[in-house]
Amino acid sequence: MIYNTQTENNSSHKLDEVDLHLLDLLQTQSNMTTKELAKRVNLSPTPVFERVKRLEKNGYIKKYIAVLDADKLDRGLIVFCHITLKQHTKEIGNQFVEEITALKEVTECYNISGDYDFLLKVLVKDMKHYQDFVFNSLGSVSNIGSAHSTFVMSEIKHTHAVPLAD
Structure with a gap:
């Protein structure tokens, strides 16, 4: 039996290689600036900013978080x-x-x-x-x-x- 399932795929936009590269970069280091991202994907900052905003709006990026060290926080x-x-x-x-x-x-x-x-x-x-x-x-x-x-x-x-x- 399935309880409280949520399906959230508002997107009809197909991801291209730049989108996938941006997602890969952001999921490993979400605090990269738009300028740093742009350099890594070989685009200028404005289109990268717009792509990231679209990825957020379409639900590909749910949120940005800091991953904490459970051992250091006594939850090991x-x-x-x-x-x-x-x-x-x-x-x-x-x-x-x-x-x-x-x-x-x-x-x-x-x-x-x-x-x-x-x-x-x-x-x-x-x-x-x-x-x-x-x-x-x-x-x-x-x-x-x-x-x-x-x-x-x-x-x-x-x-x-x-x-x-x-």
Whole structure:
């Protein structure tokens, strides 16, 4: 069952190689100036500015963020939590989504297929913090039938970049 899905593709514009190059540059270093971008794609700043604005308007660029170091901010324990709901109705699923997205420790939530209904990525300080999260935060979320946790021993690859080449 799918809960709270959003389809946002307002764009009928086909991306060309310059657009893809701009997207690739911005997703790895979003604080590049228009002038720096223009130099990298061999255009003048004005058309690059207009292209970036069009990419934003058409939803290819959702937002600009700073990626923080979780370890330095004392949130170095990464836990993947597989959730199964007790019941499966649209109302119950939507209520779960609303409640789970309000938990600050949950940094990602996916509605998945297979043995579980949802996969959560949880960032916490340590095991004691995770135990508190499970009992007090996750434990207060309605309709959870089971929760199975997997603890990350080391992070091998972590990127927010969307692969653009075929």
